[in-house]
Amino acid sequence: MNKIDIVVTTNFGLEAITKRELLALGYEDLRVFDGKIEFKGCLRDIAILNLNLRTAERVLINLASFKATTFEELFNKTFEIDWKELIPVDGNFIVQGRSVKSKLFSISDCQRITEKAIITKLQETHKISWFEKSGDRYRLEVSLFKDIATITLDTSGDGLHKRGYREASYKAPIAETIAAALVILSYWNPDRMLCDPFCGSGTIPIEAAMIAKNIAPGLMRKFDSENFFFMDENFYKEEKKACYERIDYEKKLEIYASDISSAAISIAKNNAELLGLEDDITFFEKDVREIDLPDEYGVIITNPPYGIRIGVEDAPELIRELGKLYRTIPTWSVYAITADEDFEKQFGKKCDRKRKLYNGRIKTDYYQYYGPKPEKK
Ligand SMILES: C[S@@+](CC[C@H](N)C(=O)[O-])C[C@H]1O[C@@H](n2cnc3c(N)ncnc32)[C@H](O)[C@@H]1O
Known part of the structure; x- marks a missing residue:
């Protein structure tokens, strides 16, 4: 994985501030959308971003974006991704879903089809029939927006607002x-x-x-x-x-x-x-x-x-x-x-x-x- 497509997500309203943080960290060619900023990077950047960003919510890797108006298209394009390079044989992968203004509107069906495509591909490459998912967590998301499916891998895990210092909180804490x-x-x-x-x-x-x-905000967490x-x-x-x-x-x-x-x-x-x-x-x-x-x-x-x-x-x-x-x-x-x-x-x-x-x-x-x-x- 040399160059990767990075997506930094933010709370609505914070995009410009997160962009400012990214520029200060030396990132360029940033594309800003509602709730997210996209740019190219490498795997080391994943560590830099998770550890240093103060106002972002998550750091994702965009694995693929494609048009999908039928479950067959969703299955086939998901199957094309080289999953053995992304998920180990015992990987505990979970697929979350979202759909907005798309023909494939049933989120649970989109999740199910995406997971089926991943499992079918991994069964071929790993030559096993049953995935125990006993290893580390790999959170994936299939999100459909106006019939474009995007498959991402979440590198943060828990949202970045969880710094690790707020063991307890009083009423109505701010993120x-x-x-x-x-x-x-x-x-x-x-x-x-x-x-x-x-x-x-x-x-x-x-x-x-x-x-x-x-003090970098990510120093106290995993x-x-x-x-x-x-x-x-x-x-x-x-x-x-x-x-x-x-x-x-x-x-x-x-x-x-x-x-x-x-x-x-x-x-x-x-x-x-x-x-x-x-x-x-x-x-x-x-x-x-x-x-x-x-x-x-x-x-x-x-x-x-x-x-x-x-x-x-x-x-x-x-x-x-x-x-x-x-x-x-x-x-x-x-x-x-x-x-x-x-x-x-x-x-x-x-x-x-x-x-x-x-x-x-x-x-x-x-x-x-x-x-x-x-x-x-
Ligand atoms: C919205 S919360 C603040 C949350 C805080 N920013 C955090 O992240 O935990 C408002 C706070 O005002 C406090 N408060 C209520 N009445 C107050 C008063 N008369 N003087 C000072 N603090 C008061 C409450 O105890 C509560 O902790």
């Missing part, structure tokens, strides 16, 4: 990938103070600290492709080593994270400790109404409670409180993600910019209030 995107989209830089007054499990401050110290039989085991070893070498252990940070719930603070502290970030983030229990911040060009990035997810009665009132806090710190910038469409009304000011993002399936907006540029000291 780690989105939290990272919020930080990247803000004008915060690691020399400025950062505060999240509704920190819950600590996802936003933890992602910010990881970005500031250049990826399915680490065990793929065609993957050179040195790729992950070498790329992990390179990630460790890039960590800026010395970077001093001023990150404050608070929440009204002591349970949330204890979970957030534990999560930060798992990454060795306990000295970089100051966690404390506090009602947003009592927060007192120095007027020093800091940045608030936060995810206030909203009704849909945790049934909070006083969610609008808490946004009013956030607005009040903002008016006491005129040099600060405030960034808030919420599904509450009346946010600006409660907050008491129109934002400078609003950006639509999806937190899972929930449509949210990212409200951005830019403070003045810090004065040079």
Whole structure:
């Protein structure tokens, strides 16, 4: 496998930010679509991407794309793929399916036909009649869109939002990938103070600290492709080593994270400790109404409670409180993600910019209030 077709999937709304990450990693000729970015690469790139991408959801290899309006076409084209190069004799392969605006609309039938074609081909090449599937996982997907079938192999396994540090979470946690995107989209830089007054499990401050110290998001977890039989085991070893070498252990940070719930603070502290970030983030229990911040060009990035997810009665009132806090710190910038469409009304000011993002399936907006540029000291 020299050149491979790579597909990086993202949450809707994050494509441009993931593209920015890919460009920063040195990738070129990127084709951006809704929810995915495609480009050419090699197997080492699979390790690089899984370990380093902060805002992407999965890294897939596109094995084939073809027109399929009948099950026979789907079977034959799937059969043509050289499966023995992809799945070992004991490989635990599973086929997932999707179909949108296509003649082959029954997802379970598409999955069944695709799996049958793979098994028939592997039976020929491996000369066995029964697949125990007792080995490593190979997640495949057949997805039909307007009669074009695409067969992909998922190299990530669990979604990339699972970093491995959030062993526990408090109510309504934000996805780690989105939290990272919020930080990247803000004008915060690691020399400025950062505060999240509704920190819950600590996802936003933890992602910010990881970005500031250049800690690769994939260092604490495993990826399915680490065990793929065609993957050179040195790729992950070498790329992990390179990630460790890039960590800026010395970077001093001023990150404050608070929440009204002591349970949330204890979970957030534990999560930060798992990454060795306990000295970089100051966690404390506090009602947003009592927060007192120095007027020093800091940045608030936060995810206030909203009704849909945790049934909070006083969610609008808490946004009013956030607005009040903002008016006491005129040099600060405030960034808030919420599904509450009346946010600006409660907050008491129109934002400078609003950006639509999806937190899972929930449509949210990212409200951005830019403070003045810090004065040079
Ligand atoms: C949407 S959650 C934040 C989730 C967080 N971003 C995470 O990833 O876990 C909102 C948080 O606001 C907290 N909260 C509710 N009322 C509060 C108040 N009056 N002051 C401070 N925090 C409050 C809740 O305890 C909850 O953890």
